[in-house]
Amino acid sequence: MSDTPILSVRNIRKTYGGIEVLKGVSFDLERGQSKIVIGPSGTGKSTLLRCINLLSPPDDGSVILDGVTVEQKGINQLRAQIGFVFQEFNLFTHLCVLDNVRLAQRNVLGRSRHEATRRAMEELERVGLADKLDAYPAELSGGQKQRASIARALAMDPKLILFDEPTSALDPELTGEVVQVMKELANAGMTMLVVSHEMGFAKAAADEVIFMEGGVIVEQGPPSTLFTQPEHARTSQFLQMLTHEHHET
Amino acid sequence: MTDFIEFGRTWMPFLLEGVGVTVGLWAVAMVLGFCLALVLVWARVYASKPLYLLATLYVEVFRGTPMLVQLFFIYLGLPEIGIVLDPFTAAAVAIGLNSAAYQAEYFRGAIQSLPSGQMIAARxxxxxxxxxLRDIILPQAGRRVIPQWSNEAIVELKYTSIAYAIGLTELTSRAEQVGYQTFQFLEAFTLVAIIYLVLTGIVAQTLDFVEKRTRVPGLTNSGGKMS
Structure with missing residues (x-):
């Protein structure tokens, strides 16, 4: 049982306004594995994440979470098992940090106030925000906001967490603290699917890299192979462009 | 001046007896308007197309016709089809239905001003x-709508005076009675204006207090710091 993938994505297709953004994407994610999805912008990476928890339901194909097909029926229960970390954080603006991490534990999982508080404190401590419990999102830096939103996802005890460009909205000097938290999570055995160009994370913590372009997976493999000996010309071109950007900034 | 104070001493108690009717009418109308506004805003923001159109039609009709016409329609017109309401009820219904259209529009504006990411994250x-809606959208939109809602509450408090037109003995009609009895219209309407000012002042101050107490950094931009 434990060697079946925790997430199985099969032939996902999605069309937006006449344009086919995803043209049949398939991959598996094993328990405890972390995969990073890279590729040019507009390639359907974020759409892929949103198809997995049906925030944006795919037109075709299927998503199987731990042996259960993800479908509209019982979707709330399934979404509770899939953490989602947004580029724009999307912390609930009217709630302090502690309540942000407690709310869905209470109203979705039905945990007691005591239990929700305990789990929230654990995760906030883990991301280094134990001293910010009473702060409102607007009072936090971008890096703190993203760490709070990671704690919010973790407190739900999800089977995996989807990260949608978690550092793209951050000032360069703040990305480090978020990447650090993500590395620690990956090393602690959290199952993660990360859309990001954060090479630091890719090299240090990703088990596998997926290169996507034009709505399809061009190639995938462990970072050591994919970064040094990519099979496809498009992959190496993209990697060159990426390292260029990194050297410039 | 001493004459006016003497006038006030004599007639203020009679006028103040109208405060109960005015405030009662206002309170019933506001509550009715609030409940109906929640339904309207749900239809306008979240419901299917037919319900959206129905709610939009409602809002446009009630915002696009005079309140006095609406009141006469209800009090004088409806009896023709067998619906007879006493003046207080007719006025409360008319003001409430009218206010619902405005309250719904303020709520809609507040809800649509929220970043879509809030709903997406919750889902x-x-x-x-x-x-x-209950735990994320309403608490946020509720805070944002207070200044406009406060304005609406004050407008409706003043609108209760149109009930005078269908013979309800509220504040304004009492002032008129005092005027005809004493032929001191200037003094009579000055007194009633002061009473309205005190009432609207209380409403404004109360809601201002509520707004300050519920303020959250970054959510409302009135006086608070923006992130």
Whole structure:
């Protein structure tokens, strides 16, 4: 049982306004594995994440979470098992940090106030925000906001967490603290699917890299192979462009 | 001046007896308007196309016709089809139905001013749409709407005076009675104006207090710091 993938994505297709953004994407994610999805912008990476928890339901194909097909029926229960970390954080603006991490534990999982508080404190401590419990999102830096939103996802005890460009909205000097938290999570055995160009994370913590372009997976493999000996010309071109950007900034 | 004070001493108690009717009418109308506005805003923002159109039609009709016409329609017109309401009820219904259209528009504006990511994040965590509305959207939109809602509450408080037109003995009609009895219209309407000012002042101050107490950094931009 434990060697079946925790997430199985099969032939996902999605069309937006006449344009086919995803043209049949398939991959598996094993328990405890972390995969990073890279590729040019507009390639359907974020759409892929949103198809997995049906925030944006795919037109075709299927998503199987731990042996259960993800479908509209019982979707709330399934979404509770899939953490989602947004580029724009999307912390609930009217709630302090502690309540942000407690709310869905209470109203979705039905945990007691005591239990929700305990789990929230654990995760906030883990991301280094134990001293910010009473702060409102607007009072936090971008890096703190993203760490709070990671704690919010973790407190739900999800089977995996989807990260949608978690550092793209951050000032360069703040990305480090978020990447650090993500590395620690990956090393602690959290199952993660990360859309990001954060090479630091890719090299240090990703088990596998997926290169996507034009709505399809061009190639995938462990970072050591994919970064040094990519099979496809498009992959190496993209990697060159990426390292260029990194050297410039 | 001493004459006016003497006038006030004599007639103020009679006028103040109208405060109960005016405030009662206002309170019933506001509550009715609030409840109906919630239904309207739900239809306008979240419901299917037919319900959206129906709610839009409602809002346009009530915002696009004079309140006095609406009141006469209800009090004088409806009896023709067998619906007879006493003046207080007719006025409360008319003001309430009218206010609902405005309150709904203010709520809609507040809800639509919220970033879409708030609803998306709530749904992504497994909240139902109802839970997301109750625990995320309403608390946020509620805070944002207070200044406009406060304005609406004050407008409606003043609008209660149109009940005078269908013979309800509220504040304004009492002032007129005093005027005809004493032929001191200037003094009579000055007194009633002062009473209205005190009432609207209380409403404004109360809601201002509520707004300050519920303020959250970054959510409302009136006086608070923006992120």
């Amino acid at each position: 992504a965590m497994g909240m139902s749409r109802f839970q997301a």
